[in-house]
Amino acid sequence: MVSSRITDIPGSSDYLIGSIVCYSNEIKINEVNVPFAIIENYGAVSQETAKAMAIGIKDKFKADIGVGITGIAGPGGAVDSKPVGLVYVAIDGVKGSLCEKYNFYGDRVDIKYRTSQAVLDIIRRYALTI
Numbered sequence: 522m523v524s525s526r527i528t529d530i531p532g533s534s535d536y537l538i539g540s541i542v543c544y545s546n547e548i549k550i551n552e553v554n555v556p557f558a559i560i561e562n563y564g565a566v567s568q569e570t571a572k573a574m575a576i577g578i579k580d581k582f583k584a585d586i587g588v589g590i591t592g593i594a595g596p597g598g599a600v601d602s603k604p605v606g607l608v609y610v611a612i613d614g615v616k617g618s619l620c621e622k623y624n625f626y627g628d629r630v631d632i633k634y635r636t637s638q639a640v641l642d643i644i645r646r647y648a649l650t651i
């Protein structure tokens with residue numbers, strides 16, 4: 522959804538190199554080099570996984586920044602410690618990295634939209650520091 526929203530803007534190809542939807546752990550590991558140990562020790566939905574995804578995307582595309590997003594949009598997939606709406610967004614780039622945790626509410630579509638808003642805001646704030 523984030524890439525779609527960015528590419529709705531004319532000229533976005535000057536800034537967006539590409540994106541990967543890393544829905545499965547296999548794609549996280551094989552395509553963006555998230556270490557298996559991170560997923561095994563912290564889970565697919567974790568700050569550590571989001572950070573590793575951001576680094577992996579940045580490295581894969583040889584980009585100035587990479588963004589990693591992982592979460593539980595529902596309606597299933599939740600456990601007591603990781604409820605529906607839990608999202609981690611990480612960014613890694615030339616000015617360092619950051620990761621933010623969110624607990625969104627609503628249905629699956631609401632959570633995905635709120636996540637995309639948060640990601641666009643993090644990218645905006647990060648870009649202001651470059």
